[in-house]
Amino acid sequence: MSPNTPREPKPPLIWANTLMFVLTLAIAAVAVPWYGLTHGFTTATWVVAVFFTGASGMAITAGYHRLWAHKTYDAHWSVRLILLVFGTMALQNSVFAWASGHRTHHLKVDDEDRDPYSARRGFWFSHIGWMLREYPSGREDFSNIPDLRRDRMLAFQHRYYVPLALLVNFGLTLLAGVIFGDIWGMLFLAGFMRLVWSHHVTFFINSLAHMWGKQPYTEDNTARDNPVLAVVTYGEGYHNFHHIFAHDYRNGVRWWQWDPTKWLIGALSLVGLTRRLKRTPAFQIQKALLAMEFTRAKARLARFPAETHSHLEPLRVRLAHEYENFLSAIADWARVKEEWLNEKKRVVMEQWEQVDLQSKLRDIERRLSLQRRRLRVLHAQLA
Numbered sequence: 001m002s003p004n005t006p007r008e009p010k011p012p013l014i015w016a017n018t019l020m021f022v023l024t025l026a027i028a029a030v031a032v033p034w035y036g037l038t039h040g041f042t043t044a045t046w047v048v049a050v051f052f053t054g055a056s057g058m059a060i061t062a063g064y065h066r067l068w069a070h071k072t073y074d075a076h077w078s079v080r081l082i083l084l085v086f087g088t089m090a091l092q093n094s095v096f097a098w099a100s101g102h103r104t105h106h107l108k109v110d111d112e113d114r115d116p117y118s119a120r121r122g123f124w125f126s127h128i129g130w131m132l133r134e135y136p137s138g139r140e141d142f143s144n145i146p147d148l149r150r151d152r153m154l155a156f157q158h159r160y161y162v163p164l165a166l167l168v169n170f171g172l173t174l175l176a177g178v179i180f181g182d183i184w185g186m187l188f189l190a191g192f193m194r195l196v197w198s199h200h201v202t203f204f205i206n207s208l209a210h211m212w213g214k215q216p217y218t219e220d221n222t223a224r225d226n227p228v229l230a231v232v233t234y235g236e237g238y239h240n241f242h243h244i245f246a247h248d249y250r251n252g253v254r255w256w257q258w259d260p261t262k263w264l265i266g267a268l269s270l271v272g273l274t275r276r277l278k279r280t281p282a283f284q285i286q287k288a289l290l291a292m293e294f295t296r297a298k299a300r301l302a303r304f305p306a307e308t309h310s311h312l313e314p315l316r317v318r319l320a321h322e323y324e325n326f327l328s329a330i331a332d333w334a335r336v337k338e339e340w341l342n343e344k345k346r347v348v349m350e351q352w353e354q355v356d357l358q359s360k361l362r363d364i365e366r367r368l369s370l371q372r373r374r375l376r377v378l379h380a381q382l383a
Contacts, residue, residue: 028193057234064083074275127207211224213225238257
């Protein structure tokens with residue numbers, strides 16, 4: 001661009017959002033430490049603050065995100081109501097606006113013109129900047145949430161969002177302050193400090209989770225898995241998995257991965273309050289992992305200088321052989337899965353036939369798991 005070429009004017013500020021973020025941050029940065037040093041916070045205030053923080057954060061991850069934006073499970077009306085109340089307390093707009101924007105993000109991920117919070121536009125933009133100005137990519141379009149618009153509970157929240165947000169943020173916080181005899185302490189710590197923390201923890205998923213971490217499942221977008229972020233975001237840090245398997249109710253798919261949102265949804269299913277939990281088949285997960293392993297192994301081989309190619313031929317042969325096995329396993333799985341689905345349609349299917357076909361599927365999944373171990377050894381030799 002020529003120095004004399006005029007720059008495009010920035011979109012106008014969204015003053016309501018800008019003032020909210022500035023004022024809450026100023027109060028959290030100044031009033032909270034001042035009050036803590038001069039008056040101190042009671043144990044009850046800390047307990048309520050931690051509870052409100054966890055409840056509003058989990059309402060975003062379990063409610064706004066996994067229940068409504070992605071429909072990864074169904075929930076009893078009482079669970080939906082609780083998630084809606086504390087999700088409103090998180091002050092991140094209505095479910096309509098949040099879920100619509102998030103669905104657009106997944107559909108147009110990394111598109112600088114259409115992804116509402118594209119990480120390719122930088123940390124500041126994806127973290128908070130996209131909410132401060134009237135960017136075209138952030139314009140509301142509810143055409144992608146026809147299912148949610150039919151929900152009367154969500155429609156009520158959207159219509160009366162501002163008074164409801166004020167009620168749950170100030171009303172519940174002040175009520176707790178009256179009950180425990182610390183109105184100002186509760187307002188500062190369980191109100192403003194909680195809001196700032198919850199906001200930026202959520203925003204890290206749009207920014208840092210697209211910039212910092214590993215990509216074990218796909219490199220088709222910038223999303224990354226990061227166990228550190230998972231700890232502070234209630235399991236949302238396993239973002240690379242989420243972007244390729246968005247309709248799985250889990251983000252931390254391994255049993256040991258920190259994902260309290262997954263555990264909450266699973267625990268509620270045990271007492272019948274959640275149901276139809278969607279899970280990605282283990283084979284599909286193994287397939288994605290192995291596909292990335294092969295892509296990276298081929299890339300490593302290609303980086304070696306030409307004069308070493310003869311020495312690497314045995315490794316090339318092994319890699320080609322493993323890839324053939326990989327394609328064979330995929331074909332076998334598809335064939336057996338089709339057989340299983342066809343058999344399942346028969347009302348009079350015998351129980352032993354189901355068990356036999358499912359056993360074949362598990363055997364193929366074990367083959368892929370063993371193959372991935374062999375690939376790790378191959379990677380070690382290429383390192």
